[in-house]
Amino acid sequence: MNPSLYLRDPEQSELGKNIIKHSIQLIHDNGFEAFTFKKLAESIGTTEAGVYRYFENKHKLLVYIISWYWGWIQFQLSYQTNNIEDPSIKLKKVITLLSTNVEDDITTGHVDEFQLHQILIAEGSKAYLTNHVGKDNKQQFFQPYKDLCNTIGEIILECNPKYKYPHSLASTIIEMAHLQNFFMNHLPTLTDFSKSKDEKEIIKYLEELVFNTIRI
Amino acid sequence: MNPSLYLRDPEQSELGKNIIKHSIQLIHDNGFEAFTFKKLAESIGTTEAGVYRYFENKHKLLVYIISWYWGWIQFQLSYQTNNIEDPSIKLKKVITLLSTNVEDDITTGHVDEFQLHQILIAEGSKAYLTNHVGKDNKQQFFQPYKDLCNTIGEIILECNPKYKYPHSLASTIIEMAHLQNFFMNHLPTLTDFSKSKDEKEIIKYLEELVFNTIRI
DNA sequence: TATTTAAGATAGTAATACTATTATTTAAAA
DNA sequence: TTTTAAATAATAGTATTACTATCTTAAATA
Helix, strand or coil: CCHHHHCCHHCCHHHHHHHHHHHHHHHHHHCCCCCCCHHHHHHHHHCCCHHHHHCCCCCHHHHHHHHHHHHHHHHHHHHHHCCCCHHHHHHHHHHHHHCCCCCCCCCCCCCCCHHHHHHHHHHHHHHHHCCHHHHHHHHCCCCHHHHHHHHHHHHHHHHCCCCHHHHHHHHHHHHHHHHHHHHHHHHHHHCCCCCCCHHHHHHHHHHHHHHHHHHH | CHHHHCCCHHHHCHHHHHHHHHHHHHHHHHCCCCCCCCHHHHCCCCHHHHHHHCCCHHHHHHHHHHHHHHHHHHHHHHHEEEEECCHHHHHHHHHHHHCCCCCCCCCCCCCCHHHHHHHHHHHHHHHHHCCCHHHHHHHCHHHHHHHHHHHHHHHHHHHCCCCCCCHHHHHHHHHHHHHHHHHHCCCHHHHCCCCCCCCCHHHHHHHHHHHHCCCC
């Protein structure tokens, strides 16, 4: 994790882990706009000042938990594609991993991956859609996202070494896996999955999109 | 325009038009988070209370100007595709229209379309990425976006009547035309256009994506 | 035992997102 | 023309947010 994101490493103390745990819960339940350090402190049973000793502001905390998620996805991806040779099967794994509501990984006690996935769908783009995106980028806040994008881009190039837009296609897969899910559940007429509301439909749509464009 | 978005119709008075004009300017310059009714009032030369007589809150004002933009795009689209029969040429027009930085339309005195396009790229998704998206949707706040999505979906079906995901592909085109532009300018490693920073590259990428997926 | 360090408790401030009241100007209706 | 209503301007006030500062206590470390 990028140390510029925090003032004190939340992984190193009980209070820190509680900040992460309750942040995920509260952002998931009420959305990022309604999330405040005061509510977070009350939920933990500490004070506002206590939270501020770990994170400068709520935006950095959001970027922190999102970075955590991308790191976890990166790990899941390398784990799940470990022994696979066929790049198009790998790419299918990528699409499925990004589109599927993950189950909570019990090995990470203070992080609920299911809720984190939901947060990414609804709040993920708020990490970079700010007027200080340039500054944040200079401080490497989006490195885990970029790393994942590069990993996926490489798999795309394994499928077709001549494909010209591996990074753009990778970011399209990531963003659309989330956005089509959001639309399916909240603005269904913007999708074609309104009847079933089934993630598998999103996977089918994305697979068709991706494999038709890279096989020229 | 949906009357639930405003308390008093801003098109009907000078103050109203000034609210729209200066909102676009301020949101464009400083981003939506930094935008407040107080700053807006100061910029116009009126009072905070004056702005509140037109709009309940800044979120509704954002949705208003975004709706205005989608209505304008819808008009531009029907105007530009008026005499075109070939649906794939129409679809190319759609991609170009959404991806290109429009010039300011001088017939709309109080609206700067160039700035509005930039606002849509950086702030567009904030209109619906809220925890009250369901309520807003029930009040038809997103109708202009849905209408545009349907129009594009119909053009897609003209190209291939058997294509199964016309709405999802339409929303993908709209969102990616904006997001790839944002990434190109602010997080270039997430795209393949970092060297040229040219919108035409985004158009080429999207055309390849779209036409390869609908021609099965 | 002395000394850092983290946490808890409390207070305070500037800005934000509103609401309310009153006075003044403008414009339409009687 | 006068009356009346509507829009605007001016001012004040509140709850909440997003912080900063300080002081005390508890626990870990040297």
